[in-house]
Amino acid sequence: MEQPEQNVVAQTETKTELPKPAALHDTRPSDAAVSATTGATVFETKNVSIYYSSFRAVTDVSLTIHENEITAFIGPSGCGKTTVLRTLNRMNDLIPGARVEGDVQYRGASLYAPGVSPISVRRRIGMVFQKPNPFPKSIYDNVAYGPRINGIRNKAKLDEIVEKSLHGAALWDEVKNRLNKSGLGLSGGQAQRLCIARTLAVEPDVVLMDEPCSALDPIATGRIEDLMHEIKSQYTIVIVTHNMQQATRVSDRTAFYSVLRDEKSDTRTGVLVEYGRTAQIFEDPQDNRTQAYVTGRMG
Amino acid sequence: MTAVAAPRQAPDLREAKGWRRSKNRIMTILMVAAFVITLIPLGFVLFTVIAKGASIISWQFLTGSPIPPNVLPAGIGGMWPAVLGTLLITGLATLMAVPLGVLGAIYLNEYGGRGWLAALIGFMSDVMTGVPSIVMGLFIFSIWVLHFGYSGLAGAFALGCLMLPIVIRSSYEMLRLVPDPLREASYALGATKSRVTLTVVLPAALGGIVSGALLAIARAAGETAPLLFTILVVSTPNANVFSGPNTSLPSQIFSNATQPYVGAQDRGWGAALTLIAICFILMIAARIVTARFTRYSR
Amino acid sequence: MKADPASPAGSAPLSQQRPLGDRGFQILALASGLLVLVILVLIAVSTSQQAASWFSTEGLKIFTNNWDPATNHFGVLGFIYGTALTALIAVILAVPVSVGIALLLTEVVPYRWSRPIVYVVDLLAVVPSVVWGLWGILVFVPWIQHIYASVGSGVNGVPVLGALFGPPTSGASFLTAGIILAFMITPIVTSLSREVIATVPQIDREGAYALGATRWEMITGAVWPHSQGGVVGAVLLGLGRAMGETIAAALVIGSAVNVITTHLTVPGYNMPAVIANQFGEASGTFRAGLMGLGVLLFVFTIIINVLARGIVERSARRKRGA
Numbered sequence: 001m002e003q004p005e006q007n008v009v010a011q012t013e014t015k016t017e018l019p020k021p022a023a024l025h026d027t028r029p030s031d032a033a034v035s036a037t038t039g040a041t042v043f044e045t046k047n048v049s050i051y052y053s054s055f056r057a058v059t060d061v062s063l064t065i066h067e068n069e070i071t072a073f074i075g076p077s078g079c080g081k082t083t084v085l086r087t088l089n090r091m092n093d094l095i096p097g098a099r100v101e102g103d104v105q106y107r108g109a110s111l112y113a114p115g116v117s118p119i120s121v122r123r124r125i126g127m128v129f130q131k132p133n134p135f136p137k138s139i140y141d142n143v144a145y146g147p148r149i150n151g152i153r154n155k156a157k158l159d160e161i162v163e164k165s166l167h168g169a170a171l172w173d174e175v176k177n178r179l180n181k182s183g184l185g186l187s188g189g190q191a192q193r194l195c196i197a198r199t200l201a202v203e204p205d206v207v208l209m210d211e212p213c214s215a216l217d218p219i220a221t222g223r224i225e226d227l228m229h230e231i232k233s234q235y236t237i238v239i240v241t242h243n244m245q246q247a248t249r250v251s252d253r254t255a256f257y258s259v260l261r262d263e264k265s266d267t268r269t270g271v272l273v274e275y276g277r278t279a280q281i282f283e284d285p286q287d288n289r290t291q292a293y294v295t296g297r298m299g
Numbered sequence: 300m301t302a303v304a305a306p307r308q309a310p311d312l313r314e315a316k317g318w319r320r321s322k323n324r325i326m327t328i329l330m331v332a333a334f335v336i337t338l339i340p341l342g343f344v345l346f347t348v349i350a351k352g353a354s355i356i357s358w359q360f361l362t363g364s365p366i367p368p369n370v371l372p373a374g375i376g377g378m379w380p381a382v383l384g385t386l387l388i389t390g391l392a393t394l395m396a397v398p399l400g401v402l403g404a405i406y407l408n409e410y411g412g413r414g415w416l417a418a419l420i421g422f423m424s425d426v427m428t429g430v431p432s433i434v435m436g437l438f439i440f441s442i443w444v445l446h447f448g449y450s451g452l453a454g455a456f457a458l459g460c461l462m463l464p465i466v467i468r469s470s471y472e473m474l475r476l477v478p479d480p481l482r483e484a485s486y487a488l489g490a491t492k493s494r495v496t497l498t499v500v501l502p503a504a505l506g507g508i509v510s511g512a513l514l515a516i517a518r519a520a521g522e523t524a525p526l527l528f529t530i531l532v533v534s535t536p537n538a539n540v541f542s543g544p545n546t547s548l549p550s551q552i553f554s555n556a557t558q559p560y561v562g563a564q565d566r567g568w569g570a571a572l573t574l575i576a577i578c579f580i581l582m583i584a585a586r587i588v589t590a591r592f593t594r595y596s597r
Numbered sequence: 598m599k600a601d602p603a604s605p606a607g608s609a610p611l612s613q614q615r616p617l618g619d620r621g622f623q624i625l626a627l628a629s630g631l632l633v634l635v636i637l638v639l640i641a642v643s644t645s646q647q648a649a650s651w652f653s654t655e656g657l658k659i660f661t662n663n664w665d666p667a668t669n670h671f672g673v674l675g676f677i678y679g680t681a682l683t684a685l686i687a688v689i690l691a692v693p694v695s696v697g698i699a700l701l702l703t704e705v706v707p708y709r710w711s712r713p714i715v716y717v718v719d720l721l722a723v724v725p726s727v728v729w730g731l732w733g734i735l736v737f738v739p740w741i742q743h744i745y746a747s748v749g750s751g752v753n754g755v756p757v758l759g760a761l762f763g764p765p766t767s768g769a770s771f772l773t774a775g776i777i778l779a780f781m782i783t784p785i786v787t788s789l790s791r792e793v794i795a796t797v798p799q800i801d802r803e804g805a806y807a808l809g810a811t812r813w814e815m816i817t818g819a820v821w822p823h824s825q826g827g828v829v830g831a832v833l834l835g836l837g838r839a840m841g842e843t844i845a846a847a848l849v850i851g852s853a854v855n856v857i858t859t860h861l862t863v864p865g866y867n868m869p870a871v872i873a874n875q876f877g878e879a880s881g882t883f884r885a886g887l888m889g890l891g892v893l894l895f896v897f898t899i900i901i902n903v904l905a906r907g908i909v910e911r912s913a914r915r916k917r918g919a
Contacts, residue, residue: 117314126808129807330697333701417630420630429841431843434895463633492619524726571728579723
């Protein structure tokens with residue numbers, strides 16, 4: 001049943017089930033459809049180049065992100081993988097002088113078309129950052145922040161969403177008795193899971209992760225990787241990582257980026273070298289640069 | 300339902316309608332309005348001072364003397380005693396407060412370290428910037444004027460007390476910005492701490508220190524309250540700043556402001572324009588020094 | 598002659614103590630620092646001494662609302678009330694404007710446009726107190742008198758508004774002084790708030806945006822919790838400044854003693870203004886009384902400033918540690 005998007009507020013107030021943004025109602029697959037639509041396109045980028053003022057940071061990226069898969073972006077530092085990631089939820093808008101050329105399509109809609117609201121985009125495409133950044137509020141208020149700004153005021157509904165999201169982030173058992181304590185008092189791994197819970201609370205379609213484990217110890221890292229596997233069936237995940245083992249552990253597909261050096265102007269531009277199923281990238285890379293990187297000779 | 304067969308509608312990514320967007324817009328407008336609100340009185344004051352003062356200002360006004368009685372119209376006599384007083388008293392205050400303030404900042408940054416005394420002095424210095432200027436005047440009155448009489452020197456003491464914590468804070472911030480490797484290089488050549496400070500650190504921070512001092516001078520030049528009980532407003536010039544009552548531009552403006560005579564009011568506007576011009580020039584000078592001569596800034 | 602590596606040419610022997618000049622400089626620097634503490638103590642002591650006769654002859658009567666030197670009455674409650682009232686008005690008017698400008702500068706305006714805005718705020722700070730007063734009494738007061746009069750007759754008899762703004766009205770009044778004080782404290786509250794807000798980590802802002810927040814939602818969700826402590830400190834500093842501002846208040850407050858009322862648009866007095874206006878003719882207990890007001894003013898502003906700086910320090914420290 002296709003439903004045209006209505007005013008989000010009105011929809012969420014009248015539904016009796018857990019609130020969902022109306023627009024997702026027709027884009028989120030049912031369970032039966034998952035196996036049939038694995039491979040459905042969530043993102044498609046066509047010849048995307050990203051500039052900061054006149055400096056070209058990333059050039060000519062064309063790839064397709066598939067539904068309910070975990071896609072990893074890997075590559076040496078400065079290759080633009082985070083820049084491309086941030087393009088997918090219009091976070092580069094926050095940097096003055098940043099602009100995108102080429103087309104970025106999200107489920108058939110162009111993300112950078114005129115009239116597109118970054119706020120609507122970001123509610124559907126969430127992001128977890130490298131350094132955990134809980135708000136200086138209580139754990140409850142951290143998770144409830146997203147639903148609240150989307151108009152949900154009913155305490156019972158909020159309680160429900162908070163509990164569900166914290167369960168989803170595998171954090172509920174650890175914090176259920178101290179929801180009123182500050183989010184700043186958590187350990188690194190817990191704080192990052194709190195940020196993930198916060199992201200899940202707005203029921204996004206996609207979760208982008210920018211090196212989410214780089215500030216965490218191996219045990220906390222492992223828990224987050226397990227979490228990614230658990231939630232994969234409900235979300236599409238794109239993760240930037242500098243840890244190749246992590247990419248092999250979690251991702252279905254991998255995109256390898258590298259750096260193009262322009263000797264004349266002494267600038268470095270990021271470029272997508274190779275993209276394919278993870279097994280293929282690591283075991284049978286087609287490009288020399290990919291092979292050099294994954295075998296540890298470069299980067 | 301076979302989602303594969305039925306074509307999916309592309310998500311609608313347009314602006315979220317309703318109150319969220321409006322609220323954001325309204326708040327942004329309010330923030331801009333806050334700025335615009337400050338433009339109104341500022342513009343009003345500057346416009347009035349310039350409009351009313353410009354016709355009064357002349358070479359005669361600035362250098363003529365003595366200050367005529369309030370009943371007389373503008374054009375007779377001039378403001379020289381007040382101009383001279385402002386220059387001398389503020390100058391003397393600067394000579395006292397700036398070196399002491401810079402030395403105090405040097406103590407805080409170079410010698411005091413994390414000790415309790417430096418922390419206390421730094422904290423109380425900031426607190427001292429909040430002491431009302433009239434209290435400084437009462438202080439100098441009690442401790443100096445009662446024994447030695449009114450003089451420009453007493454006024455300078457009061458202004459100096461006002462300037463001291465300002466100079467300490469701004470100089471301290473500038474000294475902090477000088478990178479340690481500079482000091483270390485000098486030590487490694489065998490210099491003593493005082494030598495390092497005077498020959499390497501101070502010159503490196505000089506631009507910022509001068510800029511901060513200029514702003515403190517602008518503040519002091521405009522102050523009236525500390526001078527009320529220390530210099531006793533007069534109408535003839537007194538070049539001897541160490542003895543005898545004196546006057547200053549702000550003092551004259553204050554006494555003229557309450558006069559019903561047009562002449563006195565006119566002279567008040569002229570003096571106000573002169574004073575604002577002085578403060579303005581000092582502020583511009585501070586900006587130029589910051590832009591051109593400051594090596595390390597935030 | 599071969600140079601002795603242990604003592605290169607021109608240097609002092611390694612065993613010598615620190616040269617006198619170096620020690621002297623350090624002592625000089627220390628003395629300059631201590632000067633701050635010395636001055637503060639001297640202020641307290643000397644002004645209290647001068648005010649002693651007032652404290653001793655009046656005792657607790659100083660807190661009555663009866664200031665009449667001609668009949669030897671020196672109760673200053675009216676001045677304390679006026680100080681509190683005008684400072685409160687100034688803060689209520691200035692804080693929304695100042696915080697608004699601070700947010701405008703840190704969150705809304707791109708860097709290129711922020712310079713002119715900062716210039717304007719600095720310009721506001723450069724106008725001397727006496728010029729505000731001159732403009733206030735000669736231009737602002739006659740103009741606003743008409744507004745007070747029409748508003749006053751309009752709200753005459755209305756429950757709360759009438760008590761605040763009803764007749765009789767006067768251009769030179771508590772409200773006028775409060776308004777001009779608001780103009781004067783805006784720069785300091787703005788620049789301090791701006792410093793505080795600028796320390797909010799950018800990554801927190803991004804976290805809020807990434808959840809689909811509008812800019813205002815980001816400000817209330819991520820910026821405000823971080824900076825509320827510091828802004829409170831900035832507001833307190835503005836309050837202290839408004840309490841002590843003398844000359845502008847002295848010229849526009851109306852110079853009426855013993856006024857304690859709900860009416861905002863009537864002439865009144867505050868502590869620094871009465872000191873400025875009446876000190877010239879004062880002697881004996883009269884003068885001691887004015888000195889005593891200076892002591893009270895000193896104590897109040899020191900307390901407020903210590904509180905304010907403490908709050909700002911603490912919120913800055915918490916941020917650095919977190």
